[in-house]
Amino acid sequence: MLLSSETMDVSFVRKVEALSGTSVRRCFQCGKCSAGCPMATFMEHPPNRVVRLLQLGQWQRILAGRSIWYCASCETCSTRCPNKVHLSSIMDALRKLSWDDEGPSKESYVQLANKLFLQNIRTYGRQYELRLAAVFNVKSGQFLKDLMLGPKLITKGKLKMFHKKNKNMTEIEKIFSRIDEMRKNGEAL
Amino acid sequence: MSRIGVFICHCGENISRTVDVERVAAEVGKLPGVAFATDYKYMCSDPGQGLLKKAIREERLSHVVVAACSPRMHEKTFRKAVESAGLNPFLCEMANIREHCSWVHQDRKEATVKAIELVGMMVERVKKNRVLPTITVPVTKRALVIGGGIAGIQAALDIADAGYEVILVEREPSIGGHMAQLSETFPTLDCSQCIMTPKMVDVANHPRIRLYTYAEIERVEGYIGNFQVTVRRKARSVIEEKCTGCGVCMEKCPVKKIPNKFDQNLGMRPAIYVPFPQAVPNTPVIDRENCIKFKTGKCGVCRKVCGPGAVDYEQEDRLIVEPVGAIVVATGFDLYSIEEKPKGSPIKGYGEFGHGRIPDVIDGMTFERLASASGPTGGKILRPSDGREPKQIVFIQCVGSRAREKGISYCSKICCMYTAKHTMLYHHKVHDGQAYVFFMDARTPGKNYDEFWRRSIEEEEAVYIRGMVSRLYQKGDKIVVMGSDIAVGVQVEIEADMVVLATAVQPQKGADALAQKLGISYDKYNFYSEAHAKLRPVECATAGIYLAGACQGPKDIPDTVSQASAAAAKVIILFARDQLEREPIVARVREAGCVGCFYCKKVCPYGAVEEKEIRDRQGNLVKVVAYVNPGVCGGCGTCQATCPSKSVELDGYTDEQIVAMIEAL
Numbered sequence: 001m002l003l004s005s006e007t008m009d010v011s012f013v014r015k016v017e018a019l020s021g022t023s024v025r026r027c028f029q030c031g032k033c034s035a036g037c038p039m040a041t042f043m044e045h046p047p048n049r050v051v052r053l054l055q056l057g058q059w060q061r062i063l064a065g066r067s068i069w070y071c072a073s074c075e076t077c078s079t080r081c082p083n084k085v086h087l088s089s090i091m092d093a094l095r096k097l098s099w100d101d102e103g104p105s106k107e108s109y110v111q112l113a114n115k116l117f118l119q120n121i122r123t124y125g126r127q128y129e130l131r132l133a134a135v136f137n138v139k140s141g142q143f144l145k146d147l148m149l150g151p152k153l154i155t156k157g158k159l160k161m162f163h164k165k166n167k168n169m170t171e172i173e174k175i176f177s178r179i180d181e182m183r184k185n186g187e188a189l
Numbered sequence: 190m191s192r193i194g195v196f197i198c199h200c201g202e203n204i205s206r207t208v209d210v211e212r213v214a215a216e217v218g219k220l221p222g223v224a225f226a227t228d229y230k231y232m233c234s235d236p237g238q239g240l241l242k243k244a245i246r247e248e249r250l251s252h253v254v255v256a257a258c259s260p261r262m263h264e265k266t267f268r269k270a271v272e273s274a275g276l277n278p279f280l281c282e283m284a285n286i287r288e289h290c291s292w293v294h295q296d297r298k299e300a301t302v303k304a305i306e307l308v309g310m311m312v313e314r315v316k317k318n319r320v321l322p323t324i325t326v327p328v329t330k331r332a333l334v335i336g337g338g339i340a341g342i343q344a345a346l347d348i349a350d351a352g353y354e355v356i357l358v359e360r361e362p363s364i365g366g367h368m369a370q371l372s373e374t375f376p377t378l379d380c381s382q383c384i385m386t387p388k389m390v391d392v393a394n395h396p397r398i399r400l401y402t403y404a405e406i407e408r409v410e411g412y413i414g415n416f417q418v419t420v421r422r423k424a425r426s427v428i429e430e431k432c433t434g435c436g437v438c439m440e441k442c443p444v445k446k447i448p449n450k451f452d453q454n455l456g457m458r459p460a461i462y463v464p465f466p467q468a469v470p471n472t473p474v475i476d477r478e479n480c481i482k483f484k485t486g487k488c489g490v491c492r493k494v495c496g497p498g499a500v501d502y503e504q505e506d507r508l509i510v511e512p513v514g515a516i517v518v519a520t521g522f523d524l525y526s527i528e529e530k531p532k533g534s535p536i537k538g539y540g541e542f543g544h545g546r547i548p549d550v551i552d553g554m555t556f557e558r559l560a561s562a563s564g565p566t567g568g569k570i571l572r573p574s575d576g577r578e579p580k581q582i583v584f585i586q587c588v589g590s591r592a593r594e595k596g597i598s599y600c601s602k603i604c605c606m607y608t609a610k611h612t613m614l615y616h617h618k619v620h621d622g623q624a625y626v627f628f629m630d631a632r633t634p635g636k637n638y639d640e641f642w643r644r645s646i647e648e649e650e651a652v653y654i655r656g657m658v659s660r661l662y663q664k665g666d667k668i669v670v671m672g673s674d675i676a677v678g679v680q681v682e683i684e685a686d687m688v689v690l691a692t693a694v695q696p697q698k699g700a701d702a703l704a705q706k707l708g709i710s711y712d713k714y715n716f717y718s719e720a721h722a723k724l725r726p727v728e729c730a731t732a733g734i735y736l737a738g739a740c741q742g743p744k745d746i747p748d749t750v751s752q753a754s755a756a757a758a759k760v761i762i763l764f765a766r767d768q769l770e771r772e773p774i775v776a777r778v779r780e781a782g783c784v785g786c787f788y789c790k791k792v793c794p795y796g797a798v799e800e801k802e803i804r805d806r807q808g809n810l811v812k813v814v815a816y817v818n819p820g821v822c823g824g825c826g827t828c829q830a831t832c833p834s835k836s837v838e839l840d841g842y843t844d845e846q847i848v849a850m851i852e853a854l
Contacts, residue, residue, distance in 0.1 A: 001679045004581060005623045008652070025647045029655065029676045052676040056652065 001058065008057030012097075016054060019093035022086035027051045033077035033087050043067035047077050047087055054090070063101065068094045069110045109140050122176050125166020129159050191316050192224035194250040195308060196241055198232035198257035200287055207291040209301040213256065216305045220312055224248055233263050238270040245274040252276075252315045256284040256308045279321040279773065279841065284311040306854060313853040317846045321773040326820040328414040329514035330764045331356065335406060335703070338366020339746060340519035340738025340753040342388050347757030348517075349397040353764050356511050357392065358420055359402045363468035364389055366521055370451060370554060372561035372568075374746055375610045376641035382467060382563060389469040403474055407508060409706050410796060412821055413733030414514045414769045424504040426475035427461070431499035434471035438491035438500065439463070447479050449565075453555040455573060456565030461491050461500075465563065475500075515733050515760040518707065518717060519753065520700060522739035524554055525589035525597070525693035535713075536596035539588065542661045542690070547668055548574040550661060550688045553607055560614045570618050572687055575666070579622065579686030582615055583670045584608045585658050586628040589693030597693050597714065602743040604691035605632045609642040611689060612651035624651045625683055627658045627672050635747070654681060661688060694743040708794075709734055716742050727756045735759050774841050775822035776829060782836035783814040789828035789837055790815060797821035798828065 001007075013024055027048075034046035045053065045067045053061050062068065068091055077087040099111060116135055120128050137145050153159035166172060182188035195217045199205035210228040218226035225248045229237050232255060244250060253276065255267045260283040268278035286304040294300040330353050334345045337359030345357045357364070368374075369389075371381035392398055401420055408419040427438075442459035449456045451464040458464075460480040461473045481488035482502060492500040527539035527550075538544050549572045551559075562568040572579055586608050590601040605628070612624040631653070633639040645651045658672040667684040674681050696715040704711045709729040710718040717740050720728045727735050735756040738749040763769075776789075780803065790798040801816035815837065817828070826839040838844065 001674070001677075001681050003625065003652070003654075003681055003683045008623075023647060025650070026643075028643070049677055052674070056654075056674065056677070058677075 001056075003056065009059060010057055012059045013054055013057055015097065016059075016090060016093045019096060020086060020089035022084075022089050024051060024054050024085075024090065026083055027055065027085045028083060030082060032080055032082060033085075036076045036080055038074060038076070039070045039072050042070045047071075047091075050094070051085065051087065051090065059094075059097075062094060063098045068098065071095075109136075112136065112139055122172070124163050125169050125172045126164075128163040130161065131163065191222045191251045192249055193222050193252045193254060193312055193315060194241075194244050194248060195223055195226040195254045195256065195312065196232055196237075196244075197226070197228040197286075197308070198237070198255065199228065199230045200258060200291075201231065204257070204287050204291040204304075207294055207297055207300045208286060208304045209297060210304075212301055213286075213304050213308060217256075217308050217312065220309060222316055223312060224250060232257050233266055238266070241267070241270050242274040245271065245276055250276070251280070252318065253281040254284055254308060254311045254315050255281065256286045256304065256311070258287040259283075259285050259289075277320040280315065280318050282311050282315045282318065282841075284308045310850040310853045313849040314846045317843065317849060318841060321840055323770045324773045324775070324819050325768045325770055326412075326414050328764060328766060328769055329416075329512050330354070331511070331513045332515045332517060332760050332764075333358065333416070333418050333511065333513040334517045334519060336366070336519035336521055336738070336740070337361075337364030337392075337400075337402065338519060338521045338738065338749075339368040339385065339388075340521065340740075340749045341366070341517070342392055343750050343753035344517045344519060344735075344737050344757045344760075345398050346388065346391060346395065347754050348760050349395050351757070351761045351764075353397065353761070355395075355398045356418075356420070356513065357398055357400050358404050358406060359400070360405055361464065362403045362425070362462075362472075362474040363464050363470070364392060364400070364402060365465075365467075365469065367554070368746060369465065369467070370453075370557055370561070372557050372564070372614060373610065375606045376635070376637045378610070378613070380562070382561075386467045386469075389467070393469045400470065401509075402470060406703060406706060409516070409708070412795065412823070413771075414763070415820070416513045416516060416733065418511050418513055418516070420509045420511060422507045422509060424477075424506050425472065426477070426500065426502055426504050427473050428499045428501050428504070429470060429472050431497045432472045432495075433497055433499075434463075434473075435496065436463075436473075437494045437496070439473060441490050441494045443488065443490060444479055444481060447476065452565045453552075453558045455555065455558055467563075475502075515735065515763050516707065517735045517737055517753075517756045517760060518703075518709070518729075518740055519737040519756075520697045520703060520740040522694045522743065523697050524552055525695050526552070527588065527690060527692065534596075536589075536695075537594070539595070541659065542588070543663070547661060547663050547688075548572075549579070549668060549686065550690065552690050552692045553604065553611065556611055556689045560611070560618070568618070570615060570687075577686070578619055580619065581683065581685045582619075582622060582624050583658075583668075583683055583685040583688045584611060584624065584626040584691065585670075585688065586626065586691045587657065588690040590691075591629065592693075597695075599693075599714070599743070600632060601691075601694040602632070603694065603745045605630075605642065606635070606638055606745065608689075608691050609633075609645040609651070612645045613649045616649040616651070624649075625670075625685075626651055626653045627670070628653060628655060629657055635745070656681070694739060696740060700740060707731065707734055716740065727752055727759055733763065771820075772824065773819070774824040774839065775819045776817045776824070776826070776837050776839045778815050778817055779836045779838070780814045782834050783812075784834055784836075785813045785815065786833065787815060788831045788833065789817075792827045792831045794825065794827065795821050795823040797823070 031048045034040050034048045037047050040046045044065050050062055071091040073088055075088045120132050137143055197210045197214050214226045214228045225244050231237050253271050264283050268281050271281040272278040284307045290304050332348045332355050334341045334357045345355045349355045368385050374381050403425050404420050404422045407421040410417045438461045439459050442461050444460040446457050448454035449458040461475045463473050477483040527542050528545040529538045530536055558564040559570050586604050589595055589597050615624050633642045654674045656673040656675045660671045662669050668688050670683040670685050672681045700715040709731045717736050719726045720730045737753040737756040797818045799816045801814050803811045828837045829839050
């Protein structure tokens, strides 16, 4: 890893700091976040290393990996951090920046799932799981993925065959269009 | 018949765990001459001492043996207790059944037998102890301070302000030491010169401080309260009383290109010079090695231009003897260099960092001179090689320190903080530059220290990389730094314009030679040893000599100033008395047996043996015998061991007593 003013992308770090509202430089690498993270075993960069790479301006390494998508946003790290670094906000910011970049992440299905999830809510006012699963399988090209789970879930009543729209669709649409507007004006993420 | 009292201490469990103290008391109580024997949990505690005093009074004891720890620890305590109960303190002896018995044995039975024998020996010895009167010696109420850095300056000012005369001896032409070289100081970033120079002037103007610069300690004789110190005032070639400090000589000197040590050899000075413009005293000195007059006999410009006629080429070293009562040693530190060291030296250099041959790899003090407004670059940070401003700068901590392989295993204590300060100074002066720091640990204990270090990262944007640098090499006009970030677990390479090494703090060169003159002890690195690491941190084991500053171990300015004031307080405590009481354990000569061979005089490390003439009533010389000056005698017993006619004996350690102890076994 060659370090220089050019290879360390400070502007990206500033973006993360602005989005998350927390200082990246403040972290002194005690490792408490990684010690308590329930998902750390699945990550190639444990939480403390994500911050360390950010400090060195090596964001490509973070976004190329899956660590930020495994983060469950449980906020254990933020709660326990001795130095008031809000790591889960940093993770949120990184996911947002990855999204904006149209996913340099290898885990692009995550983004697809996220998009479909929000679309469903905008259309139905609540989640319509069967449709979500079906569209996800089609769009991701994995037609038979988890198919055998379907009947079980349906018989147990966990998966509804038919959807029921939310009564307050106009209100929900208001929320979505307001966020769109705010994004356009740069007032929201 | 003596009535001896024996007091056996459990030392909590330290002794009683291994030694059956009750049995010891019972067995010892049967010994002839022992009138009373008991044991107690903590003999040194207030109730323990009370027990001792009560027994002395009620049992009418004539001698006391305390079987407990080493006499180094509590002999004074118990002798004091004995004295307060009305006995002569030197009729009390200690048997060491902790260090010499319980701590070194496991078998309870055998340890108990040994403890009984140790106590039995002491019982026999104490029977033959004499009542010794305390010896008093006068105190010369003048202090000597060696070293004119911030430690010496602070100690000298404090002692002088208390009303005592001080002699301050500095090896260099000016006082000020390393602190005068610094740019700004952590953790407040105030300019070193601004806080230092007023103190230097105070020293020069103080009516009770006599300042000898360009001088060294030649010889130290005597003892606490009564030292005779010989100071060598090196030939300055300029008469201090006549010189006005106008500086014309320096302007006119034809030799101008001598690297100035004060500027870490970055700046130049003439052959007649003051090390820096704010020097105290502002009297130049002629560097005889580089002066044309001294090399060839021609020139003599400085004498011609000197109005008051202060230049004196014929001046010679002068030896001055000063009587003093106390000595404060404040000789300070020197910096380790990565250069190759001579073969066989316990300290090694850094081949992997180029052995100091890469011009833009500098040490912390050189960076200080670059960053200093009064430095050779006027405060601009420029590369020594080509004078360009470095845009990528790398700092490496723990160079030499904590490096057992290089011969130094201690932490130099100040580098973490001054490196953090360096990154700030750099950021303030080179706005488009980037500072990197390779470090193993950041050690910042101290008031506002950690906050200062974090500020260098969080606000001044220094990039700290945890991991030691493995190698440095020149590539074009860059220096490639090969390190690793152990938090990420990757190798890191930086092409730097300049590298600053936080090199280890070492004692001043010649520290061991001075220690030998003073008779004080030092460790394997030549740092001076304090009498007790925790409870007597500013005193030497040699009475009357005190330590201040980095000569004792790496120290920053706040710690140094604190210790200097503490040492001054110790000196003032000593001077508050007109006479000193000292232990009367001294050697005495049996004049009838002495044949006057004076072997004792040759071996005495304190110079206490004198020659004494014995005359008959008509005044005819009968013989010359040895006489031990009780004020000077250190009570080591070397004379006793040397004397061929067995005519000199140390009180409390007479042959008779030693034989009695052996026979008790």
